[in-house]
Amino acid sequence: MDIKKYLHEKKEAVDSFFHNYFKEQRRPAVLQEAMLYSLFAGGKRIRPILAIASFEACGGNPDEIVPYASTLELIHTYSLIHDDLPSMDNDDLRRGKPTNHKVYGEAIAILAGDALLTEAFSIFSDTSFCRTIKQADLLKALREIANASGPRGMVAGQVQDILSENSVPDKDILQFIHMHKTAALICASVKIGHILAGSSKDNLGAIISYGNNIGLAFQVIDDILDIEGDTEELGKPVGSDERIKKTTYPLLHGIEKSREIARQLVSDAVSSLSIFSAEADPLREIAFYLLNRRN
């Protein structure tokens, strides 16, 4: 299969949903502008695409999940806006563009993040997009996303990340941060594909194992790219994590060993999918694509 074509098509589907959903101008204009500024700042829509690919692998018709899958990008975008704030990572650039608070100021940036997070749940609870998806499954999937994003998931990881700045690198804490800050929402992405497809419980273990491995791999690769990549390609100052002494995989294990860990995680992710046939090829190809990405 042509994974680049697949990624492009699914990204287009997600973006087209957003364009349609946000086409109506709402008051106050600056709020919607700030939300859309970060939403269209170059995100690859990896989380929605993972949800779509998992939904397909579990027998769903990809069109139906697009609105629900797209909410993962709203949540991801909110987390980036808040992470970049002066009181957190204090980043001026994100994907080569000024961060939200650099353009709109801190107050509007915080509120644009709040709005994106809340809007995700508004869309996810909109049953007008459902045809074959059951309302009970929608509720179950929504809870999966809330748990992965909240104080049991992403927010816990971000708090631990902040607490660990400038402290002695620790393996367990690094694992906790990555599993919560990054892997939880990525794993939830493939899980909601499974839930919304109404798929059998027999597949669930495979999907979760794929999600956890790919989620952790994603962050390890991010850490490596942060050290290796050049600013132009990555869109943020290289080594910015090292500058404020964040614990990362390369800092703890060195670059070569980190690369090996990432390769092993991707290999484990793909192995988890052995009970699926060709319908899971997009999931497999996405795993390799993430391993080889340059930004």
Added chain:
Amino acid sequence: MDIKKYLHEKKEAVDSFFHNYFKEQRRPAVLQEAMLYSLFAGGKRIRPILAIASFEACGGNPDEIVPYASTLELIHTYSLIHDDLPSMDNDDLRRGKPTNHKVYGEAIAILAGDALLTEAFSIFSDTSFCRTIKQADLLKALREIANASGPRGMVAGQVQDILSENSVPDKDILQFIHMHKTAALICASVKIGHILAGSSKDNLGAIISYGNNIGLAFQVIDDILDIEGDTEELGKPVGSDERIKKTTYPLLHGIEKSREIARQLVSDAVSSLSIFSAEADPLREIAFYLLNRRN
């Protein structure tokens, strides 16, 4: 009926749910501590109580709605934490205690707010609390709350509030701010009581009219108290809104006229309930209680 007893009992039910729900210590400890610091900083649980009272008026058994009604307090608390931030209202005190960022720092305060908001949706999508409540109604009520809190509701009001600081007071803008920042979530509180009780559409108009009137009255009274009350009773520096030249009802209409507006709104709210008998007495009494509150 004894409204003080009623308010006390319902507040106890909400607090007891929180104590039980948050009894398990989660990592990182400081996140949970920051969340609970503001959650137990003296809130009167008005929004949950309104949801419970509306649920009762529409024939529901109050015990069942407590977990879902409680999420309104999580959302309200998150909004206070973010409103108090240095980049927003920059308040040092809230209900007589140091604000969240004064105790935990800005980063943790922002994340504690994010966590409370997200946890609200996690609880609201937990069907294990349902006995007679239908999952379809749960989804519908959740969407009501998301719409009232997000960029179509509370967040829009807060953005407009910030944009309007130090500008010429304007009646329409003031109405927009109050309807979105305060009334939307209060109106949603009574609406979800109606939805979760599976009540007939015939009652809905009455409940919405009550909610909008009481929601706006609540903010007008807040504006009056902010000017009149003394710091000790109110727990925040008196006139803090005037200090930074926020548009308020008293600024626009004077105190006497504002009091009259509040009285009229409460009277309209109570009149809306004429199709209900004694089962709506708590809603009626809450309206008068809010009008006469001193803090």
